Amino acid sequence: MRFSALCLALLFAITPVYAQQYPASASNHAVTDASRSNGAVREYVGFDSNDYPGDQALPALQRHFAFVGYWLNNPPGERQNGWVGKRETLRRNGFGFLVLFNGRLESEIKKARRSGTPPVTLGARDATAAVAAAEREHFPAQTIIFLDQEEGGRLTADQSAYLLAWTEAVAKSGYLPGVYGSGQPVGDGPGKTITTVQDIREQVAAQRLHQVAMWVYQDACPPANGCSLQPPPFDSSGTPDIAVWQYAQSPRRKEITAACSATYAADGNCYASGLPNLPLDLSVSGSADPSQGR
Helix, strand or coil: CCCCCCCCCCHHHCCCCHHHHCCHHHHCCCCCCCEEEECCEEEEEEEECCCCCCHHHHHHHHHHCCEEEEECCCCCCCCCCCCCCCHHHHHHCCCEEEEEEECCCHHHHHHHHHCCCCHHHHHHHHHHHHHHHHHHCCCCCCCEEEEECCCCCCCCHHHHHHHHHHHHHHHCCCCEEEEEEECCCEECCCCCEECHHHHHHHHHHHHCCCCCEEEEECCCCCCCCCCCCCCCCHHHCCCCCCCEEEEECCCCCCCCCHHHHHHCCCCCCCCECCECCCCCEEEEECCCCCCCCC
């Protein structure tokens, strides 16, 4: 979620360089039906990118991926949103959806509070904007909208107030709340660790709030296996009962991906076969349409 894709205008004029950028074993992991069977469980691979890849790239992407991240507002660090108006095009090309709303960093929440807007008010206001955007993009009722919580670890009081106000407001609309959050354990006192998803779930349970679907990012190797279109088993993320697991990011986080660094390109990004100019984040789910947005 922390990158911008390069221009794809000349995508199909460029000779694929996947085999040059990856070891042979990684290249052999490419799939063409965007899914695999893991025993009795069907698993589906999807991608997300800050930038819309372009209509011309969709047939090639559809050969690899079942679902796609779809931003309702400007992605992190971006001043515009190329995904607006593309739902029907993606649906016609066979994609399911992960519907995303870019949330606030802690610094933004604090700045708003100092200016007289409490975190609860800001969260509810952003939820209203997310619901309105989902309606404009013609996502059906009961679509799960995932709030992008970029910062990991235990949430601060301001972050918690903002996030839970957002999820509660979405839950009271015709849509369902979800959170994209960290499943990477971090220190939380002597001999203890916490993940963002664990912290959110504990607060939701303690306050008896609406259920929140979880899209967990955990790209540490292990349990992740790096940039591979053959994903790790969905139930091995370390966080139970999730909707989606993002197991590879572009660029890779060097401090936690050393064991699988050879699966990434030399520039640290993750690419799919035949799409050498499009850095991707990769996710796996038990559903081909994790947000139920078709």
